[in-house]
Amino acid sequence: MNVQITHLINSDKKIHAVVEKCIQCGTCSASCPLNQYMDYTPRQLIALVREGMIDEALKSRTSWLCSTCYLCAVRCPVKINIGDFMTSLKRYAIKNGYSDNLPYSKLTKTYVDLVNKYGRISETKLIITFSLKTNPLKLLKMLPLSAKLLREGILSLSLEKVKNIQEIRT
Amino acid sequence: MFKKNVSYYPGCSCSKSGLARYYGSSSLAVLKKIGVNVSEIEDWNCCGSNLxxxxxxxxxxxxxxxxxxxxxxxxxxxxxxxCPACFLSLKRTLTEVFTNSTLLIEVKKKYSVFGNRTSSIPNVRHIIDFLVNDIGEDVFKKNVEKKLDGLKVAPYYGCQITRPYGLFDDPEFPTSMERIFSWIGANPIDSPLKTKCCGGMLTITNEGEVLPMIKKILESYIRLGAECIVTACPLCHLNLEIAKMKIKRTVKEISNIPIMYFTQLIGLSFNLPFNELGITKEIVEHLNKKIIVTASLRGGKNE
Structure with missing residues (x-):
């Protein structure tokens, strides 16, 4: 086994379980609602990791398109949670600098910053902060939706901070 | 009368400043009417969601x-x-805390209440589970003041209410919401796409890929003759609304189909004030046209 695969498998027991138990039946790939947009299907991604082609696996857009709907997980005949495997792979990719420019990676970081600052998030604040960081023009595209939410009186920037914020930060 | 004390975790979306605030307020109104004593968890924080x-x-x-x-x-x-995402997060936390000894030690050190001999183990419940399995048909029907007879309701569960654990219903074809609808007189539509993914957070980052998916779900519901689409998730709700705005011009029927939270619909049948439920007069008038008026024949009250 090469060094890369050992490091990846040892970093996360969820990745380890998938690599160990997967029977390559492809039920996950067939169940995935986003499979048509992936460069490797979930089954292929697992095969890549097994073969030690870690760079390919981490550069693939497959895990970033996983919405964690867990249809694969409930259908898997050997009961491995492929959705959680995708989350673990994303975490490993972020940690090791494979995904600095990906929008989803930026979204997670924006989310974590908000939680660490306020203890909670506001969807409006999350979307605005994220759009300003990535593509401010997107905000213009969202104007019709914002107008609708504003009319319904549910669009607000207010965010009540957790009182004992120290408990969150430590 | 039914009496029960529970704590309530609103989460960011269903809190007073969240986008799903009316999911929160309508749920609280429904629970209050039933006789459930709800106390919001003090100084709650983010559930530690998948993001x-x-x-x-x-x-x-x-x-x-x-x-x-x-x-x-x-x-x-x-x-x-x-919120199904919060529900899954807290359920997962509970499972992890009690199966991972290093984590349990860390949690006990921070929050001494865990593992304390006198305190119980938390019981994380989704509101659908609670309404169907704890409240039940009899108590429910006693609170119905206006039956929604004949209204064709399309339930949309989304993914994380039943997956991956499948705790209180089938992971792919749940029927809990349908049971509730039958108690308030509505006609649930059986849709094969009711637990299909709405794309979740990917609408923010990968709109091109997920929008066609949500459109398909909406179009399927229209074909099945839905008069009202009902969700139980803040994110599903928002994504359906976004897709609705996108297809409004080409699919004319969609503008007549309101997308609501299931607790708003229950609240309507309990005759609760519109401002607490967060539904407009127009929606109510529109739904009233679809409801077969048998309630008035029985003198307003059912059963």
Whole structure:
């Protein structure tokens, strides 16, 4: 086994379980609602990791398109949670600098910053902060939706901070 | 009368400043009418959702554990949750805390209430589970003041209410919401796409890929003759609304189909004030046209 695969498998027991138990039946790939947009299907991604082609696996857009709907997980005949495997792979990719420019990676970081600052998030604040960081023009595209939410009186920037914020930060 | 005390975790979306605030307020109004005494968890925080878990798994569980600890401190271990993502996060936290000994030690050190001999183990419940399995048909029907006879309701569960654990219903074809609808007189539509993914957070980052998916779900519901689409998830709700705006011009029927939270519909049949439910007069008038008026023949009250 090469060094890369050992490091990846040892970093996360969820990745380890998938690599160990997967029977390559492809039920996950067939169940995935986003499979048509992936460069490797979930089954292929697992095969890549097994073969030690870690760079390919981490550069693939497959895990970033996983919405964690867990249809694969409930259908898997050997009961491995492929959705959680995708989350673990994303975490490993972020940690090791494979995904600095990906929008989803930026979204997670924006989310974590908000939680660490306020203890909670506001969807409006999350979307605005994220759009300003990535593509401010997107905000213009969202104007019709914002107008609708504003009319319904549910669009607000207010965010009540957790009182004992120290408990969150430590 | 039915009496029960539970704690309530609103989560960011269903809180007073969240986009799903009316999911929150309508649920509280429905529970109050039934006789459930609901106390909001004091100073609650983010559930440690999947977005947080993608960066820092351990910290995500500690965030979840803080909420569970607060509920235990209040002496209300039964925790009601509306948002499926929060529900899954806290359920997962609970499972992890009690199966991972290193995490349990860390959690106990931070929140001494865990593993304390006198305190119970938190019981994380989704509101659908609670309404169907604890409240039940008899208590429910006693509170119905206006039956929604004949209204064709299309339930949309989304993914994380039943997956991956499948705790109180089938992971792919749940029927709990349908049972509730039959108690309030509505006609549930059986859709094969009711637990199909709405794309979740990907609408923000990968709109091109997920929008066609949500459009397909909406179009399927229209073909099945839905008069009202009902969700139980803040994110599903928002994504359906976005898709609705996108297809409004080409699919004319869609503008007549309101997308509501299932507790808003229950509230309507309980005759609760519109401002608490967060539904407009127009929606109510529109739905009234679809309801077969048998309620008035029975003198307003059913059963």
């Amino acid at each position: 947080y878990r993608t960066i820092d798994e351990n910290k995500a569980y500690l965030l979840g554990a803080r909420n569970l600890a607060k509920a235990l401190e209040m002496g209300l271990p039964e925790i009601l949750i509306l």
